[in-house]
Amino acid sequence: MIYTDIVLGVDIGGTNTKLGYVDRQGRCLADEVMATRSDEPPAVFFRRLHEQAERLRTTLVPSHRLLGIGIGAPNANYYKGTIEHPPNLSWVWVDIRAELSPYYQVPIAATNDANATALGEMLFGAAQGMRDFIVITLGTGLGSGIVVNGEMVYGSTGFAGEIGHTIVDPAGRACGCGRRGCLEVYVSATGLRLTVLELLARSDAPSPLRDLAFEELTSKLIFEAAQDGDPVALEGFEFTGDLLGRKLADAVAFTSPEAIFLFGGLAAAGELLFKPVRRALEENLLNIYRGTVKLLPSGVAEGKAAILGASALIWNELAKGQPDRP
Amino acid sequence: MIYTDIVLGVDIGGTNTKLGYVDRQGRCLADEVMATRSDEPPAVFFRRLHEQAERLRTTLVPSHRLLGIGIGAPNANYYKGTIEHPPNLSWVWVDIRAELSPYYQVPIAATNDANATALGEMLFGAAQGMRDFIVITLGTGLGSGIVVNGEMVYGSTGFAGEIGHTIVDPAGRACGCGRRGCLEVYVSATGLRLTVLELLARSDAPSPLRDLAFEELTSKLIFEAAQDGDPVALEGFEFTGDLLGRKLADAVAFTSPEAIFLFGGLAAAGELLFKPVRRALEENLLNIYRGTVKLLPSGVAEGKAAILGASALIWNELAKGQPDRP
Numbered sequence: 001m002i003y004t005d006i007v008l009g010v011d012i013g014g015t016n017t018k019l020g021y022v023d024r025q026g027r028c029l030a031d032e033v034m035a036t037r038s039d040e041p042p043a044v045f046f047r048r049l050h051e052q053a054e055r056l057r058t059t060l061v062p063s064h065r066l067l068g069i070g071i072g073a074p075n076a077n078y079y080k081g082t083i084e085h086p087p088n089l090s091w092v093w094v095d096i097r098a099e100l101s102p103y104y105q106v107p108i109a110a111t112n113d114a115n116a117t118a119l120g121e122m123l124f125g126a127a128q129g130m131r132d133f134i135v136i137t138l139g140t141g142l143g144s145g146i147v148v149n150g151e152m153v154y155g156s157t158g159f160a161g162e163i164g165h166t167i168v169d170p171a172g173r174a175c176g177c178g179r180r181g182c183l184e185v186y187v188s189a190t191g192l193r194l195t196v197l198e199l200l201a202r203s204d205a206p207s208p209l210r211d212l213a214f215e216e217l218t219s220k221l222i223f224e225a226a227q228d229g230d231p232v233a234l235e236g237f238e239f240t241g242d243l244l245g246r247k248l249a250d251a252v253a254f255t256s257p258e259a260i261f262l263f264g265g266l267a268a269a270g271e272l273l274f275k276p277v278r279r280a281l282e283e284n285l286l287n288i289y290r291g292t293v294k295l296l297p298s299g300v301a302e303g304k305a306a307i308l309g310a311s312a313l314i315w316n317e318l319a320k321g322q323p324d325r326p
Numbered sequence: 327m328i329y330t331d332i333v334l335g336v337d338i339g340g341t342n343t344k345l346g347y348v349d350r351q352g353r354c355l356a357d358e359v360m361a362t363r364s365d366e367p368p369a370v371f372f373r374r375l376h377e378q379a380e381r382l383r384t385t386l387v388p389s390h391r392l393l394g395i396g397i398g399a400p401n402a403n404y405y406k407g408t409i410e411h412p413p414n415l416s417w418v419w420v421d422i423r424a425e426l427s428p429y430y431q432v433p434i435a436a437t438n439d440a441n442a443t444a445l446g447e448m449l450f451g452a453a454q455g456m457r458d459f460i461v462i463t464l465g466t467g468l469g470s471g472i473v474v475n476g477e478m479v480y481g482s483t484g485f486a487g488e489i490g491h492t493i494v495d496p497a498g499r500a501c502g503c504g505r506r507g508c509l510e511v512y513v514s515a516t517g518l519r520l521t522v523l524e525l526l527a528r529s530d531a532p533s534p535l536r537d538l539a540f541e542e543l544t545s546k547l548i549f550e551a552a553q554d555g556d557p558v559a560l561e562g563f564e565f566t567g568d569l570l571g572r573k574l575a576d577a578v579a580f581t582s583p584e585a586i587f588l589f590g591g592l593a594a595a596g597e598l599l600f601k602p603v604r605r606a607l608e609e610n611l612l613n614i615y616r617g618t619v620k621l622l623p624s625g626v627a628e629g630k631a632a633i634l635g636a637s638a639l640i641w642n643e644l645a646k647g648q649p650d651r652p
Contacts, residue, residue: 018441023577034353072374075614084614085613099599117396130482131482132481132482138349138636146580146581147472148475148477148479148481149474149477149479151474151475153580153581153582155458155474155581155582155583156457156458156582156584156618157582157614157615158419158582159582159614159615160579160580160581160582161579161582162581162612163580164612165612166576166579166580167572167610170572177613179610179612185626208519246493246496250492251491251580253484253487253488253489253491253492254472254479254486254487254489254577254580254581255479255481255488255580256479256480256481256482256483256484256485256486256487257481257482258482284493284505285486286491286503286505287409287411287504288483289485289505290490292483301343
């Protein structure tokens with residue numbers, strides 16, 4: 001009997017948790033969404049996760065083998081398998097392996113969502129075969145995953161790769177991390193909204209965005225206004241992209257990547273964002289790096305990327321032990 | 327007959343070139359200095375280097391085996407074995423292996439001086455056993471070598487690790503690289519001198535440093551003035567250390583090192599520099615990194631560090647192939 005090897009990929013978000021079964025080729029065979037409800041204790045969440053996952057498993061062909069569980073979650077620590085003081089979950093400290101041990105005897109690995117996305121890009125996306133690259137995820141915040149010499153950079157703490165929390169302006173905007181001027185309060189969906197607010201305050205240019213309260217002013221509406229030629233929205237994208245390009249030029253001075261991938265909601269704005277990023281990146285590179293870095297969109301379909309990335313944690317570990325690494 | 331295995335370590339500088347023979351334990355058995363004279367063609371330099379090295383070799387015990395040659399040089403490329411557009415040498419492009427092939431049949435490896443210093447720290451200094459660390463070399467400029475997962479970060483180009491050329495202020499001081507506001511024009515011997523000049527211009531505090539022309543105002547004199555309690559010199563060190571600490575906090579967000587080593591002339595100022603760096607580093611770290619990074623002086627004696635580091639290029643390659651890696 002021939003078995004289909006599968007990995008359970010789980011992406012724990014502030015509101016929803018995505019789970020799905022992924023095969024070695026990066027195909028998502030079945031997936032589902034459940035509410036995270038982090039106001040309930042972690043034990044309740046992981047029991048529900050197990051029940052949901054088992055239900056989903058019955059929809060697969062019977063001849064499969066579960067090889068492991070990969071989990072992407074905010075502030076998840078690769079070395080310890082913990083979630084520590086996650087910014088948008090009510091839990092303080094979760095030992096993922098201990099929580100899942102009553103239900104599963106397979107290997108379990110965890111990391112933050114941006115690192116999981118980078119692993120997904122490496123195994124199943126546009127970074128296949130690359131040894132040095134960076135993935136920037138642009139959602140509510142700015143996450144990053146750094147790969148060096150073909151390996152994920154976890155650092156001594158397991159928390160490496162927080163480019164969103166490098167400082168743009170020490171006296172700048174307040175960040176959720178308690179400091180000021182972090183890159184992610186400028187370059188993210190939230191950052192774009194704040195930038196547009198500042199631009200509206202500073203100029204008297206007419207703009208349909210003036211009619212919106214801040215809570216209504218989504219990055220999607222700003223994108224639509226920019227497509228309609230609204231100068232404030234266009235300047236917002238220009239400012240955001242320029243700043244990201246400058247900071248990516250600094251990032252290149254650290255690890256000299258072959259490519260930088262932009263991923264997530266804001267990256268879907270396409271050339272509105274990519275054009276100023278590409279220009280500022282190239283203009284601000286140190287001479288020895290000029291012309292060496294590709295700026296690319298993600299090669300993983302956004303809908304399944306979180307699940308694929310989480311599963312890649314396990315697929316990558318399994319591939320390491322094999323000479324015929326895919 | 328028992329042979330002593332040795333590696334020739336060479337550090338090519340703008341004015342002088344240091345060369346020496348180093349054994350597996352990191353002992354420098356014999357060393358020497360020769361003028362670089364980069365106004366002459368590379369072929370002349372490498373012939374002189376070979377002659378000098380052979381002369382020096384006759385001073386060793388006869389029963390030795392030369393296992394390789396490691397070379398540290400500005401803008402030296404690890405992958406290609408080239409020196410490309412070095413900032414303080416007249417040569418434009420040098421193929422080191424081709425130049426040395428008439429004289430030697432042993433493995434030859436090259437990298438820039440800061441990377442060589444980091445490898446020396448890993449094999450023979452205070453970073454022994456560490457898998458993730460950063461070395462900052464503070465001389466005329468600011469060099470850096472980054473180690474991740476126990477391996478030197480060369481990146482896709484072979485030129486990774488130029489933290490000195492990340493941007494502090496896009497409208498700031500002119501840098502030798504052609505851009506503005508690079509970290510190294512603030513944090514380096516040169517940077518300290520420029521900072522003191524600015525401080526003298528801005529205040530009317532009496533200071534013995536006012537009596538000196540800029541060419542006379544060395545970092546050594548500033549250090550001595552600071553030790554004598556001169557407020558301008560003290561403020562110069564404070565500013566320099568604070569800025570370095572802030573930028574190192576950003577560096578931690580990339581690779582989350584266990585330790586950061588400060589090396590070189592300016593680091594010899596001890597607590598005058600370390601104290602503000604340590605304070606600013608810790609104050610500016612993202613919460614998940616606080617208390618996780620050691621700030622340390624180099625554990626390699628400065629006089630021989632360049633030669634030891636260059637030799638470590640070869641010793642490290644040899645150690646990789648062996649299970650009993652030192």
